[in-house]
Amino acid sequence: MSNQAVANRYAFALFQLAKEKKQLDKVNNELATIKDVFETTPELVSYLDHPKVTTKQKQEFVQKQFSGSVSELSLHTLLLLIERKRTDILVPMVNKFKELAYAAQDMAEATVYSVKPLSEAEQAEIAKVFAKKAKKSKLEVKNIVDSELIGGIKIRIGDRIYDGTLKTQLDSMKRKLVAGTR
Numbered sequence: 203m204s205n206q207a208v209a210n211r212y213a214f215a216l217f218q219l220a221k222e223k224k225q226l227d228k229v230n231n232e233l234a235t236i237k238d239v240f241e242t243t244p245e246l247v248s249y250l251d252h253p254k255v256t257t258k259q260k261q262e263f264v265q266k267q268f269s270g271s272v273s274e275l276s277l278h279t280l281l282l283l284i285e286r287k288r289t290d291i292l293v294p295m296v297n298k299f300k301e302l303a304y305a306a307q308d309m310a311e312a313t314v315y316s317v318k319p320l321s322e323a324e325q326a327e328i329a330k331v332f333a334k335k336a337k338k339s340k341l342e343v344k345n346i347v348d349s350e351l352i353g354g355i356k357i358r359i360g361d362r363i364y365d366g367t368l369k370t371q372l373d374s375m376k377r378k379l380v381a382g383t384r
Contacts, residue, residue, distance in 0.1 A: 205294065209294035212295045225275060229276055232273060233296040237293055250289045265277065304342075309341065309342060310333075310336050311341070312329065314328055314344065314358075315357075316348070316351065316356075317353055320345045328357065350369060354367035
């Protein structure tokens with residue numbers, strides 16, 4: 203079975219438990235934090251993958267590092283992944299869990315590219331306007347600063363892109379001028 207299929211199964215099982223315990227938001231946020239730790243700390247991943255470190259030592263280390271900062275549900279999931287030697291599926295599992303949690307809450311994530319950081323008010327306005335376009339009740343806005351855009355914003359919601367940047371408009375004008383059309 204592929205790693206993605208296994209990750210999907212773990213994510214779905216965790217999703218069902220979190221939903222049953224009414225902890226979807228909490229677990230989703232904790233998993234995002236755990237994913238960040240794994241992605242930014244290659245030493246941790248190396249330690250958990252090391253064949254000479256016993257499963258018990260790995261679990262004790264993780265329990266010591268994460269207990270108190272994450273819920274029992276998230277911690278037990280992490281310990282189960284270590285026990286089953288499946289820490290390699292953590293990132294795809296977290297991504298699938300997030301997808302399931304957002305679908306259950308009629309939410310979506312919007313990545314907004316802008317020349318300068320957006321204020322909270324601007325992000326809230328973008329979330330309000332584009333939630334209707336995406337047919338979702340709520341959007342979670344993630345702002346990425348990209349100085350190459352020159353001006354305007356580009357918004358990605360799932361597989362849809364709304365591009366109102368000056369760079370795109372200038373590129374379009376350039377193509378039309380080169381092609382000789384108006």
